Amino acid sequence: xxxxxxxxxxxxxxxxxxxxxxxxxxxxxxxxxxxxxxxxxxxxxxxxxxxxxxxxxxxxxxxxxxxxxxxxxxxxxxxxxxxxxxxxxxxxxxxxxxxxxxxxxxxxxxxxxxxxxxxxxxxxxxxxxxxxxxxxxxxxxxxxxxxxxxxxxxx
Amino acid sequence: xxxxxxxxxxxxxxxxxxxxxxxxxxxxxxxxxxxxxxxxxxxxxxxxxxxxxxxxxxxxxxxxxxxxxxxxxxxxxxxxxxxxxxxxxxxxxxxxxxxxxxxxxxxxxxxxxxxxxxxxxxxxxxxxxx
Amino acid sequence: xxxxxxxxxxxxxxxxxxxxxxxxxxxxxxxxxxxxxxxxxxxxxxxxxxxxxxxxxxxxxxxxxxxxxxxxxxxxxxxxxxxxxxxxxxxxxxxxxxxxxxxxxxxxxxxxxxxxxxxxxxxxxxxxxxxxxxxxxxxxxxxxxxxxxxxxxxxxxxxxxxxxxxxxxxxxxxxxxxxxxxxxxxxxxxxxxxxxxxxxxxxxxxxxxxxxxxxxxxxxxxxxxxxxxxxxxxxxxxxxxxxxxxxxxxxxxxxxxxxxxxxxxxxxxxxxxxxxxxxxxxxxxxxxxxxxxxxxxxxxxxxxxxxxxxxxxxxxxxxxxxxxxxxxxxxxxxxxxxxxxxxxxxxxxxxxxxxxxxxxxxxxxxxxxxxxxxxxxxxxxxxxxxxxxxxxxxxxxxxxxxxxxx
Ligand code: SF4
Ligand code: SF4
Ligand code: SF4
Ligand code: SF4
Numbered sequence: 001x002x003x004x005x006x007x008x009x010x011x012x013x014x015x016x017x018x019x020x021x022x023x024x025x026x027x028x029x030x031x032x033x034x035x036x037x038x039x040x041x042x043x044x045x046x047x048x049x050x051x052x053x054x055x056x057x058x059x060x061x062x063x064x065x066x067x068x069x070x071x072x073x074x075x076x077x078x079x080x081x082x083x084x085x086x087x088x089x090x091x092x093x094x095x096x097x098x099x100x101x102x103x104x105x106x107x108x109x110x111x112x113x114x115x116x117x118x119x120x121x122x123x124x125x126x127x128x129x130x131x132x133x134x135x136x137x138x139x140x141x142x143x144x145x146x147x148x149x150x151x152x153x154x155x
Numbered sequence: 156x157x158x159x160x161x162x163x164x165x166x167x168x169x170x171x172x173x174x175x176x177x178x179x180x181x182x183x184x185x186x187x188x189x190x191x192x193x194x195x196x197x198x199x200x201x202x203x204x205x206x207x208x209x210x211x212x213x214x215x216x217x218x219x220x221x222x223x224x225x226x227x228x229x230x231x232x233x234x235x236x237x238x239x240x241x242x243x244x245x246x247x248x249x250x251x252x253x254x255x256x257x258x259x260x261x262x263x264x265x266x267x268x269x270x271x272x273x274x275x276x277x278x279x280x281x282x283x284x285x
Numbered sequence: 286x287x288x289x290x291x292x293x294x295x296x297x298x299x300x301x302x303x304x305x306x307x308x309x310x311x312x313x314x315x316x317x318x319x320x321x322x323x324x325x326x327x328x329x330x331x332x333x334x335x336x337x338x339x340x341x342x343x344x345x346x347x348x349x350x351x352x353x354x355x356x357x358x359x360x361x362x363x364x365x366x367x368x369x370x371x372x373x374x375x376x377x378x379x380x381x382x383x384x385x386x387x388x389x390x391x392x393x394x395x396x397x398x399x400x401x402x403x404x405x406x407x408x409x410x411x412x413x414x415x416x417x418x419x420x421x422x423x424x425x426x427x428x429x430x431x432x433x434x435x436x437x438x439x440x441x442x443x444x445x446x447x448x449x450x451x452x453x454x455x456x457x458x459x460x461x462x463x464x465x466x467x468x469x470x471x472x473x474x475x476x477x478x479x480x481x482x483x484x485x486x487x488x489x490x491x492x493x494x495x496x497x498x499x500x501x502x503x504x505x506x507x508x509x510x511x512x513x514x515x516x517x518x519x520x521x522x523x524x525x526x527x528x529x530x531x532x533x534x535x536x537x538x539x540x541x542x543x544x545x546x547x548x549x550x551x552x553x554x555x556x557x558x559x560x561x562x563x564x565x566x567x568x569x570x571x572x573x574x575x576x577x578x579x580x581x582x583x584x585x586x587x588x589x590x591x592x593x594x595x596x597x598x599x600x601x602x603x604x605x606x607x608x609x610x611x612x613x614x615x616x617x618x619x620x621x622x623x624x625x626x627x628x629x630x631x632x633x634x635x636x637x638x639x640x641x642x643x644x645x646x647x648x649x650x651x652x653x654x655x656x657x658x659x660x661x662x663x664x665x666x667x668x669x670x671x672x673x674x675x676x677x678x679x680x681x682x683x684x685x686x687x688x689x690x691x
Contacts, residue, residue, distance in 0.1 A: 083432060084433055084436055085315065085433055085436035086441055092450075095443065103442070104414070105443075107299075120317075120318065120320065121316060148470055167429075168429055169429050170466075177291070178324060233462075246616030256615075256616075260480055278617075279640060
């Protein structure tokens with residue numbers, strides 16, 4: 001989890017409002033929820049004295065900004081994944097939609113599974129089926145709690 | 156070398172080592188996964204070792220240089236090492252009175268430094284030597 | 286569906302895209318299995334004699350010559366061989382009047398022998414999936430070594446009597462000297478022991494099962510564990526290297542603990558064995574001789590530690606290693622003896638043992654390039670076909686060819 005304070009520390013802290021928000025703190029929140037992008041803070045990009053902060057911020061936010069971040073905020077770190085399938089088998093959506101496959105510990109057979117293991121690492125498809133997604137989202141964490149290597153996180 | 160800190164080493168296997176082994180044990184990847192020792196934070200301080208730096212491990216049977224790794228858990232006096240040709244250089248190879256060949260646990264003298272991490276070719280040369 | 290011979294779980298639900306006879310995208314292989322599949326295109330062994338490359342036929346003839354000229358040959362390896370090759374290997378050892386052994390002699394052989402002989406109760410991994418409510422991983426870290434163990438069988442899947450998922454229906458207990466990835470998953474079920482402390486843990490658990498105060502620091506936790514195990518409907522104990530080595534060959538305490546548990550409720554032991562067909566070799570040799578490893582066929586059938594690789598290298602005059610790398614796993618002093626012995630290595634990939642060998646014979650990777658059958662770590666028989674074509678001979682063909690020639 002990336003904290004708002006961590007992000008805030010890397011902003012100019014001038015509250016200049018050029019990003020369209022009243023404070024740098026508000027901008028930090030917007031960055032984490034991905035309503036704003038780093039590029040919206042023009043001073044940070046343009047002024048040389050913020051170079052270090054900018055680099056730090058990009059590094060901090062890399063997981064959020066990576067292409068792997070799905071719409072639920074799920075981030076998969078493929079380099080950490082064992083491909084063990086624990087998350088695949090524990091995911092309640094998989095269990096409900098794929099009773100003859102993932103529910104009983106095997107690879108998916110129904111075509112409705114949202115987590116599966118491809119080329120040795122986990123992959124998330126049909127992310128809109130994830131319980132954390134949409135207006136009635138719930139804080140499911142089955143795929144995180146079952147992982148031996150913290151290869152999945154939600155941001 | 157008489158100096159160094161005495162540690163009980165326990166071997167284990169990790170998945171990334173297994174993956175590199177499947178890819179071939181003469182690769183840098185295999186060495187990076189195998190030629191390491193996970194140390195207790197306090198022990199590292201005492202020995203003046205930093206993560207990633209070389210550590211010289213020695214027993215009556217042999218010696219190797221491996222890279223230090225900081226353990227997340229505290230385990231003073233104990234170190235964990237992937238079971239590999241590197242850890243095998245430190246094992247005595249003697250069969251105990253109970254007929255058992257020890258492969259999982261042994262005592263080493265560990266000290267900071269020692270130069271470059273030992274390569275698998277160097278290990279093979281030591282084994283081949285008369 | 287394809288099979289994976291990356292470990293002794295022999296996963297049978299693997300989907301492989303074959304484009305033009307080559308391995309493409311794969312589904313359901315774990316990371317280790319995927320590396321195993323990828324390995325067919327790199328680091329392969331080439332046929333050689335005395336360091337010079339030769340044709341395979343010549344290499345096999347040289348191997349036969351080495352074995353035929355030996356008085357005390359040792360045939361070692363076999364966990365990475367099909368049942369057919371293992372059978373041929375036992376026949377070859379008999380024909381040569383030589384010894385045969387596998388890495389179980391310095392690993393879990395004793396536990397496996399007790400299971401095969403019926404001295405420890407066992408069940409299949411499918412039973413575990415369907416019925417087990419308590420899984421104990423003892424000195425065992427399948428998350429690292431057998432990555433799909435928990436998801437396919439022992440903790441996460443739904444089964445006949447386990448319909449509600451792991452949080453409500455199952456319990457994972459890990460007994461280990463370090464917080465392994467498996468221990469990480471077990472969370473509160475992790476019991477950390479001191480190195481070599483397995484025997485003391487067994488004693489404490491036995492006391493706790495008998496309602497006595499265990500002699501450990503956290504008495505309450507041990508008593509709770511005892512209660513939990515008493516209440517289990519179907520318990521499974523998975524053993525690993527850690528337990529085997531800590532007990533140093535004295536299994537009496539462990540056997541009596543399992544006996545006590547079995548008086549109370551159903552408990553089974555399944556070893557988590559390394560190579561894909563270690564169980565197959567142990568069973569094959571047991572069926573032939575009544576022992577799972579360390580047997581010689583010189584002057585009748587004899588068994589004992591003196592016929593294990595660790596001891597026999599002092600006296601044998603030729604070694605044939607099949608699908609294994611003892612030079613990398615054994616202590617340097619023993620590896621030195623192996624490097625000096627006249628060695629024939631049959632394997633799919635280059636490794637330290639093949640580097641030291643006088644004769645190298647490359648073989649196909651079973652399960653990917655060649656078919657065959659083997660036993661899963663729980664003893665269930667699995668048969669598979671080859672998936673892609675290969676120039677390499679299968680292990681059984683090589684052993685048979687060598688046997689003809691000696
Ligand atoms: S543009 Fe940058 S400096 Fe200005 S308020 Fe927004 S975040 Fe702060
Ligand atoms: S959060 Fe829950 S529903 Fe979503 S992928 Fe993870 S386990 Fe499945
Ligand atoms: S994300 Fe974690 S639980 Fe899922 S397959 Fe990868 S390592 Fe296993
Ligand atoms: S768990 Fe073992 S058999 Fe299954 S895919 Fe992984 S390596 Fe292969």
